[in-house]
Amino acid sequence: MNCRSSIGAKSITSVSITSISIGSMSIKSLALLAALLLPGLLRPDAAQAFDQSKYPNLKGQWLRVGSPRWDDAHAPLTPEYQAIYQANLKDMREGGQGIDPTYTCLSPGMPRIMNAYDPMEVVVTPNTTHILIQHIHDGRRIFTEGRDWPKDEEATFAGYSIGKWIDTKADGHYDLLEVETRNLKGPRVYDSTGLPFHEDNATVIKERIYLDKADANLLHDDITVTDHALTRPFMANKKYSRAPEAQPVWLEAQCADGNHHVLIGKENYYVSEDGYLMPAKKDQAPPDLKYFNKR
Amino acid sequence: MLYRGSIGAISIGAMALTAALGVSGTGAGAFEDSQYPSFNGKWNRAPTPGAPRTPQPVYDPSKGWGKAQGAPLTPEYAALYEANAADQAAGGAGSTLGFTCRTIGMRGIMTLFQPMEVVVLPDTTYILIDRGNIQRRIFTDGREWPKEIEPSFIGYSIGKWIDEGGSGHYNVLEVETRGFRGPRWYDAAGILLHNDNQSVIKERIYLDTADKNLMHEDITVADHALTRPWTVNKIYRRDPSPRPLWTEEVCAEGNPWVAIGKEAYMLSSDGELMPAKKGQAPPDLRYFNQSKK
Numbered sequence: 001m002n003c004r005s006s007i008g009a010k011s012i013t014s015v016s017i018t019s020i021s022i023g024s025m026s027i028k029s030l031a032l033l034a035a036l037l038l039p040g041l042l043r044p045d046a047a048q049a050f051d052q053s054k055y056p057n058l059k060g061q062w063l064r065v066g067s068p069r070w071d072d073a074h075a076p077l078t079p080e081y082q083a084i085y086q087a088n089l090k091d092m093r094e095g096g097q098g099i100d101p102t103y104t105c106l107s108p109g110m111p112r113i114m115n116a117y118d119p120m121e122v123v124v125t126p127n128t129t130h131i132l133i134q135h136i137h138d139g140r141r142i143f144t145e146g147r148d149w150p151k152d153e154e155a156t157f158a159g160y161s162i163g164k165w166i167d168t169k170a171d172g173h174y175d176l177l178e179v180e181t182r183n184l185k186g187p188r189v190y191d192s193t194g195l196p197f198h199e200d201n202a203t204v205i206k207e208r209i210y211l212d213k214a215d216a217n218l219l220h221d222d223i224t225v226t227d228h229a230l231t232r233p234f235m236a237n238k239k240y241s242r243a244p245e246a247q248p249v250w251l252e253a254q255c256a257d258g259n260h261h262v263l264i265g266k267e268n269y270y271v272s273e274d275g276y277l278m279p280a281k282k283d284q285a286p287p288d289l290k291y292f293n294k295r
Numbered sequence: 296m297l298y299r300g301s302i303g304a305i306s307i308g309a310m311a312l313t314a315a316l317g318v319s320g321t322g323a324g325a326f327e328d329s330q331y332p333s334f335n336g337k338w339n340r341a342p343t344p345g346a347p348r349t350p351q352p353v354y355d356p357s358k359g360w361g362k363a364q365g366a367p368l369t370p371e372y373a374a375l376y377e378a379n380a381a382d383q384a385a386g387g388a389g390s391t392l393g394f395t396c397r398t399i400g401m402r403g404i405m406t407l408f409q410p411m412e413v414v415v416l417p418d419t420t421y422i423l424i425d426r427g428n429i430q431r432r433i434f435t436d437g438r439e440w441p442k443e444i445e446p447s448f449i450g451y452s453i454g455k456w457i458d459e460g461g462s463g464h465y466n467v468l469e470v471e472t473r474g475f476r477g478p479r480w481y482d483a484a485g486i487l488l489h490n491d492n493q494s495v496i497k498e499r500i501y502l503d504t505a506d507k508n509l510m511h512e513d514i515t516v517a518d519h520a521l522t523r524p525w526t527v528n529k530i531y532r533r534d535p536s537p538r539p540l541w542t543e544e545v546c547a548e549g550n551p552w553v554a555i556g557k558e559a560y561m562l563s564s565d566g567e568l569m570p571a572k573k574g575q576a577p578p579d580l581r582y583f584n585q586s587k588k
Contacts, residue, residue, distance in 0.1 A: 050328050104547050105396055105545075105546070105547035106545055106547050106548055107543070107545045121430075123414060123416065123421060125335075125414060125416070130414065130421070130423070132421070132423075132430045134428065134430065135428075136428070137428045137543075137545050138428065139423065139425070139428055139430060141541060143538075147538060153540070154542060154543075156542075156543035157543060157545060158543060247434075247438060247441075249445060250430075250432060251445055251447075252445075252447035252448060252449060254397055254398055254427075254448065255396075255547075256392075256395050256396035256397040256546070256547070257397050262553055262554075262555065264553065264562065264566065264567070264568050265562075265565075265566030265567060266566065271554075271555055271556065272582060274556075275555065275556025275557060276555070276556060276578070276579050276580075276581055276582055277555050277578045277579070277580060277582065277583075278582035278583070279582065279583055283584065284583075285583070286580045286583040287567065287568045287578075288567050288568070289568060289577040289578075289580075290567060291563060291567055291568065291569035291570065292568075292569070292570055292575075292576070292577035293570075293574065
């Protein structure tokens with residue numbers, strides 16, 4: 001097994017010798033021509049060449065396979081968080097939003113981002129792999145250049161992700177991206193059922209992202225969550241299917257655009273189609289208007 | 296002058312380079328970074344030297360706030376702007392919907408309220424801005440305009456890399472953006488683009504010849520709310536850190552504004568609804584059972 005640092009250290013020359021196969025030109029003549037041309041093409045301030053062929057082909061538009069849910073029936077919640085979860089479900093049954101904060105357009109955060117509510121693009125560059133999803137606020141950076149954990153980084157919903165490309169078959173091509181995510185903030189839940197994370201936000205999320213061996217248009221993300229609301233790590237395998245279109249349509253999502261939910265204090269209300277505030281739950285009291293000059 | 300298509304993979308030089316960098320039959324191929332300007336990194340909005348101070352970032356960074364921008368507005372849109380400015384002066388949000396956390400769309404997003412990352416790949420250049428979860432794609436794969444574009448606030452952008460000096464390196468990204476939805480504004484002052492959303496926006500993005508950490512963006516907007524195209528030059532400064540800090544900005548978090556119908560209210564520190572403007576009427580509570588209050 002080779003990791004990124006060892007493959008990354010290969011020289012351009014050694015790579016060219018192992019992989020050239022073009023027309024009738026010999027390897028030597030091609031390499032010589034390239035050697036002659038390279039100095040003229042590379043500027044002093046130029047970045048390194050990015051050999052995309054070393055990475056799995058993750059290009060395109062990825063669509064979620066299955067529902068955007070975790071297996072809440074088998075979530076190993078502690079008794080305390082099981083009670084929080086059940087109270088949340090009761091509130092939802094009564095018309096409330098429970099503890100799911102995303103109705104206010106807060107980011108779903110990690111690992112819920114990987115539920116891929118909207119299509120996903122994976123943009124691989126040598127130092128960072130970007131996960132681009134529209135939805136609410138679902139962008140991620142996975143740093144893969146070998147950095148250490150920062151000391152004083154501000155906590156975020158998406159967390160801080162460090163990844164490592166791995167060549168499991170030792171064939172000169174990475175086929176697995178291992179990612180660890182920490183430094184999260186809340187509130188976060190796993191999915192729309194309100195399955196909760198611990199409020200201490202000490203969650204650690206490990207992912208293994210790879211293409212299916214039998215189907216290169218199927219992407220896997222094996223996610224393992226460690227969290228103080230759990231009695232043991234909680235795992236899920238998320239799958240994404242590559243859209244067949246060469247030029248897929250990327251739709252824009254703006255959560256705030258047409259969002260009828262309103263949070264006032266700790267109460268969520270609804271704004272009707274005709275623009276009036278209305279209760280979200282039966283017999284819900286209206287907001288206190290003490291700051292208005294009653295006329 | 297060379298364009299991306301001609302520089303592409305056609306020439307012998309490019310073939311040899313591709314071979315030397317190790318393209319295999321199974322992979323995506325080598326991407327020669329050095330053919331493109333180094334746009335990578337974190338870019339912050341840079342002030343235009345000598346520009347007046349403004350309460351918030353403005354569309355034309357060389358000019359002042361609001362009317363001082365000198366937008367060549369038609370009389371109809373100048374009147375709309377004046378009404379918006381009067382509401383803002385009274386404490387309201389004006390006509391902009393930024394307070395609801397909705398994006399102000401193209402052109403306003405390139406005012407860079409938050410830092411921008413530019414990721415250049417052969418087929419697409421990505422402009423990523425955390426505020427509003429902006430994931431702008433500029434397609435540089437030579438595609439034609441699609442027959443039908445799903446309108447969006449950021450529009451549909453097609454770009455073309457240009458080697459203006461004939462040096463074998465691209466140095467300018469020319470972009471055209473169409474396919475908008477609205478409403479959209481230039482900045483928080485509330486200067487509107489036309490509600491027919493027929494705007495056509497052209498950009499030339501390039502690094503300063505004397506300072507590679509300074510990026511220029513010449514923007515020209517053609518829009519039916521304007522009497523002539525409006526051109527400005529924006530400047531962005533690259534963060535010198537090799538590992539810049541990317542902060543997350545989720546607009547909805549701690550947003551004190553509340554939109555109910557066409558009215559903007561605010562939330563007090565104790566979480567209660569309060570007027571945003573002097574004498575503002577409270578929301579109509581007709582859908583509540585008032586006896587429960």
